[in-house]
Amino acid sequence: MGEESFVYTACPGWGDHEHCALKTIVRDGKIVRTEKIEYTGPEKEYGYICQKGVMSCRQPYNEDRLLYPMKRAGKRGEGKWERITWEQALDEIAEKLIAIKDEYGSAAVTHWHLPAAVPPHLGITGMLATRWNNCFGAVDPVAGVGYDNGPSYATWFQFANPMMQLVDPARFHNTELLIIWGCNPIENQQRVANAIVEAQSRGAYIVDIGLIFDGSAGKADWFVPCKPGTDAALALGMARYLIENELYDAAYMTEHTIANYLTSVFDGELVKDGQGNYLVWDLEATGPVSVAPARGEIAAARPAFTGSYEVDGVSCTPAFELLKRHAARYTPEYVEHICGVPPTDLLKLSHMYATTKPSFIVGALGLRYQNAGETYSSFYILGALTGNIGAESGGVTTALMPTCIPIMFNDKEICYPDGQENAKHLMVKQEEFVRQCRTGEPVPMKAFIKTSGNPVHNAPTRSFWLETFEKADLVVDFDIWYTDTGELADYLLPDCMPFERYDILNSADYNHVVLQEPAIEPQGEARDCTYLYTELAKRLGFGEYFDKTTEEWLAVMLDTDYPLVKFLDPPLTYERLKKEKCVRTLAPAEPLDNTNGMQFGTPTGRMEFYIPRLRPYGREIATYVEPLEVPTTDTPNEKYPYQFFSGRQRFFMQSMFTDDPVMCELSGGKPCARMNPIDAKREGLRDNDKIEVYNQRGHVIVPLRLDEAMPPGTVHVWFGWRRRQFEKGTYAELIPTVGAPETINDIAQYWWDEQTQFMKPEPQPAGGATMAVGAWDTLWDTACAVRKYEEQKEVTNG
Numbered sequence: 143m144g145e146e147s148f149v150y151t152a153c154p155g156w157g158d159h160e161h162c163a164l165k166t167i168v169r170d171g172k173i174v175r176t177e178k179i180e181y182t183g184p185e186k187e188y189g190y191i192c193q194k195g196v197m198s199c200r201q202p203y204n205e206d207r208l209l210y211p212m213k214r215a216g217k218r219g220e221g222k223w224e225r226i227t228w229e230q231a232l233d234e235i236a237e238k239l240i241a242i243k244d245e246y247g248s249a250a251v252t253h254w255h256l257p258a259a260v261p262p263h264l265g266i267t268g269m270l271a272t273r274w275n276n277c278f279g280a281v282d283p284v285a286g287v288g289y290d291n292g293p294s295y296a297t298w299f300q301f302a303n304p305m306m307q308l309v310d311p312a313r314f315h316n317t318e319l320l321i322i323w324g325c326n327p328i329e330n331q332q333r334v335a336n337a338i339v340e341a342q343s344r345g346a347y348i349v350d351i352g353l354i355f356d357g358s359a360g361k362a363d364w365f366v367p368c369k370p371g372t373d374a375a376l377a378l379g380m381a382r383y384l385i386e387n388e389l390y391d392a393a394y395m396t397e398h399t400i401a402n403y404l405t406s407v408f409d410g411e412l413v414k415d416g417q418g419n420y421l422v423w424d425l426e427a428t429g430p431v432s433v434a435p436a437r438g439e440i441a442a443a444r445p446a447f448t449g450s451y452e453v454d455g456v457s458c459t460p461a462f463e464l465l466k467r468h469a470a471r472y473t474p475e476y477v478e479h480i481c482g483v484p485p486t487d488l489l490k491l492s493h494m495y496a497t498t499k500p501s502f503i504v505g506a507l508g509l510r511y512q513n514a515g516e517t518y519s520s521f522y523i524l525g526a527l528t529g530n531i532g533a534e535s536g537g538v539t540t541a542l543m544p545t546c547i548p549i550m551f552n553d554k555e556i557c558y559p560d561g562q563e564n565a566k567h568l569m570v571k572q573e574e575f576v577r578q579c580r581t582g583e584p585v586p587m588k589a590f591i592k593t594s595g596n597p598v599h600n601a602p603t604r605s606f607w608l609e610t611f612e613k614a615d616l617v618v619d620f621d622i623w624y625t626d627t628g629e630l631a632d633y634l635l636p637d638c639m640p641f642e643r644y645d646i647l648n649s650a651d652y653n654h655v656v657l658q659e660p661a662i663e664p665q666g667e668a669r670d671c672t673y674l675y676t677e678l679a680k681r682l683g684f685g686e687y688f689d690k691t692t693e694e695w696l697a698v699m700l701d702t703d704y705p706l707v708k709f710l711d712p713p714l715t716y717e718r719l720k721k722e723k724c725v726r727t728l729a730p731a732e733p734l735d736n737t738n739g740m741q742f743g744t745p746t747g748r749m750e751f752y753i754p755r756l757r758p759y760g761r762e763i764a765t766y767v768e769p770l771e772v773p774t775t776d777t778p779n780e781k782y783p784y785q786f787f788s789g790r791q792r793f794f795m796q797s798m799f800t801d802d803p804v805m806c807e808l809s810g811g812k813p814c815a816r817m818n819p820i821d822a823k824r825e826g827l828r829d830n831d832k833i834e835v836y837n838q839r840g841h842v843i844v845p846l847r848l849d850e851a852m853p854p855g856t857v858h859v860w861f862g863w864r865r866r867q868f869e870k871g872t873y874a875e876l877i878p879t880v881g882a883p884e885t886i887n888d889i890a891q892y893w894w895d896e897q898t899q900f901m902k903p904e905p906q907p908a909g910g911a912t913m914a915v916g917a918w919d920t921l922w923d924t925a926c927a928v929r930k931y932e933e934q935k936e937v938t939n940g
């Protein structure tokens with residue numbers, strides 16, 4: 143038996159935002175196991191990995207892997223394939239691309255590269271994808287779609303600082319109260335789970351406000367169930383309690399927010415003096431004082447929070463007064479009516495939150511409803527009222543990417559070979575992409591090349607993709623597995639797994655730059671993306687832009703101006719990284735305080751919980767608005783009375799790990815639907831009945847499990863299972879088309895316009911994708927009905 147050696151690898155489960163590096167142990171040319179990596183410096187003990195990280199060493203050898211280039215032999219989706227050579231695949235694909243470009247222009251080609259899930263998403267794979275796009279000029283709809291929109295919306299308008307979403311869980315250090323709200327970090331975010339468990343064992347109290355009784359609810363000291371899509375009403379009910387009982391932190395509100403800024407009763411704008419300064423009413427001097435923009439000092443001895451005043455004949459009120467009046471509508475009775483949370487629980491929760499400090503609202507990306515922007519905005523209002531945002535061990539986090547110091551590499555040089563101003567890729571809003579696919583305007587969508595993501599599975603609805611691909615001349619899927627998207631492709635191209643290719647890990651979580659080296663030879667005929675892009679570029683006439691090996695690209699990547707890397711001594715050259723494998727940057731020991739000293743990009747320089755420019759939409763202060771489709775107390779749905787919830791699974795990473803029999807076994811062996819026994823009884827259904835979950839868009843046939851962890855009103859199927867693992871149909875048939883005109887609304891349109899205006903003339907570099915908007919996240923904002931499955935009653939679908 144040979145000696146053991148090791149390399150570092152980006153975990154194949156990377157897409158969960160934990161961004162772990164694995165230590166991959168190799169013996170006799172085979173991977174024998176994966177372990178935690180050894181970091182250095184203050185992060186020495188940080189390299190935890192989870193069950194998926196440990197199991198991933200099996201993946202390269204899985205016999206279901208996509209290992210050879212394949213060409214469709216039967217009808218699209220029929221599952222008949224013919225093995226071909228890379229040469230043939232590349233020649234044919236390039237020939238079609240040239241023909242399509244000649245006839246319709248490059249806008250008839252889409253390059254789908256949702257970078258999140260291909261490890262390491264901020265590495266060379268993402269950069270080369272952007273480079274290729276910028277040479278070819280393909281449509282890039284995913285740079286314009288956030289699946290994770292709510293937190294971005296909230297932080298854009300209230301702080302003009304998207305970093306406010308991201309708080310390192312190391313900051314839960316002295317937290318007394320953690321409110322896990324609409325997320326499931328215990329099962330989904332191992333690093334956050336660690337921090338929560340530690341906080342709890344030193345005495346912190348954990349509340350979980352959720353829909354289903356998940357792992358985080360089980361870990362919590364108190365579970366508060368809330369009806370789906372209604373959390374903004376609950377949060378605003380808490381805000382009302384804080385305000386009416388004067389339990390808010392007035393000094394904090396004055397220092398960090400626009401609470402005291404006068405607003406005009408006439409037009410709702412913040413009132414300004416002749417010099418463009420804002421105004422605050424001083425109760426002591428009984429007159430207005432001016433406050434300079436960008437966080438000028440408030441020179442009032444006793445700034446007014448409430449009341450009405452008259453300045454130069456204009457009636458005005460402090461912004462706080464508007465918040466107070468707004469919150470007053472969220473009475474305990476109303477909250478109970480909307481959210482199903484009893485008044486006693488609202489009172490207990492509000493009082494606990496008002497009096498326990500420091501506290502954290504741990505929100506994440508679990509509120510996938512059209513109204514998510516309002517909900518996350520209401521969380522920040524709570525964090526401000528209690529003075530927690532920016533406080534030591536206090537805060538509000540909504541995106542749960544535990545990013546500490548994000549490392550910047552030399553992205554621009556690689557992504558924009560002719561400079562950013564000459565970027566050719568066509569960043570379109572998801573809505574425009576959907577419209578193009580549906581109507582063929584401005585040009586038909588003729589070719590779809592997917593190098594990252596699994597859109598047919600994850601970017602609903604399935605019928606949209608079936609119709610779109612039907613009209614296309616070319617569909618290419620570059621993946622490591624045979625996915626739901628691959629099933630509908632013309633060509634399948636096998637990528638290398640991270641265990642088989644070079645890259646650099648922007649392992650931001652741990653402030654280390656880590657080199658990924660191949661642990662093993664590529665299995666079968668897998669080839670990395672450098673090969674794919676280089677060979678296509680050659681055939682498409684821009685070969686000179688792809689003249690490097692992967693390792694040479696990595697050397698370019700390291701040539702960064704980012705100070706925490708640039709000033710390393712000795713300099714971080716590729717040779718040094720190759721020798722040391724893992725190098726700590728010059729990052730400070732403390733986790734990053736993303737609040738940046740509470741400096742915000744808003745015109746006032748303060749948190750603007752009141753946003754006059756959103757008045758035309760009725761959203762100037764976070765408001766509960768009904769979700770898109772989920773049935774509510776006020777709008778029940780007779781035809782489709784249940785919410786259809788397809789949230790994430792502990793043993794799967796989105797659609798990955800679903801090919802591992804052990805992970806499938808741990809996940810129950812096969813997919814099922816879960817319902818509360820009360821609902822099942824009403825529907826005349828029993829445990830293990832075969833049921834059809836359906837709506838106007840499609841259906842899925844699954845065995846039923848009765849489960850009290852499901853609240854009445856919700857039908858649940860875990861996200862992750864592939865279509866072919868269901869007996870018939872799949873959940874991706876039921877979900878509304880994300881980013882379609884019918885799921886976005888005028889506020890999303892306004893937000894898009896404002897963001898694109900802001901980003902001009904510089905397009906977003908690779909990885910900045912989700913900063914841009916163009917879709918509301920309505921994945922769980924879905925209504926459905928259930929019935930016992932009988933063959934003849936089946937809904938027709940694709």
Ligand SMILES: Nc1nc2c(c(=O)[nH]1)N[C@H]1C(S)=C(S)[C@@H](COP(=O)(O)OP(=O)(O)OC[C@H]3O[C@@H](n4cnc5c(=O)[nH]c(N)nc54)[C@H](O)[C@@H]3O)O[C@H]1N2
Pocket residue numbers: 157158159290323324325326327329330331351352353354355356368369370371372373506507508509510789790791792793794795796797922
């Ligand atoms: N194991 C694993 N980990 C993952 C992933 C994975 O696929 N597998 N995916 C990763 C990705 S990309 C993301 S975005 C994150 C997402 O991670 P989270 O944001 O934690 O999302 P989920 O786990 O899907 O959902 C969390 C919980 O939200 C609750 N919920 C649903 N609707 C509502 C509601 O209206 N109100 C309230 N209060 N609660 C509600 C449900 O009880 C559910 O358990 O997870 C990441 N981590």
Ligand SMILES: Nc1nc2c(c(=O)[nH]1)N[C@H]1C(S)=C(S)[C@@H](COP(=O)(O)OP(=O)(O)OC[C@H]3O[C@@H](n4cnc5c(=O)[nH]c(N)nc54)[C@H](O)[C@@H]3O)O[C@H]1N2
Pocket residue numbers: 154157256258259260261289290507593594595596597599600601620621622623625637638639640788789790795796797798861873874877921
């Ligand atoms: N029903 C439902 N839908 C959802 C969600 C939900 O909760 N429920 N969650 C949404 C969210 S938050 C997100 S982030 C999206 C995620 O959507 P996607 O990013 O599309 O999710 P993944 O399934 O992780 O897709 C990653 C794809 O990349 C492939 N892949 C993995 N490693 C490599 C590699 O090294 N090279 C190449 N070429 N390919 C690789 C995987 O096999 C997989 O097909 O899904 C969204 N869709």
Ligand code: SF4
Pocket residue numbers: 153154155156157158160161162190191192193194195196331332333795
């Ligand atoms: S937490 Fe995510 S990235 Fe880390 S080991 Fe687990 S699956 Fe991999």
Ligand SMILES: [Mo]
Pocket residue numbers: 289290507
């Ligand atoms: Mo996500």
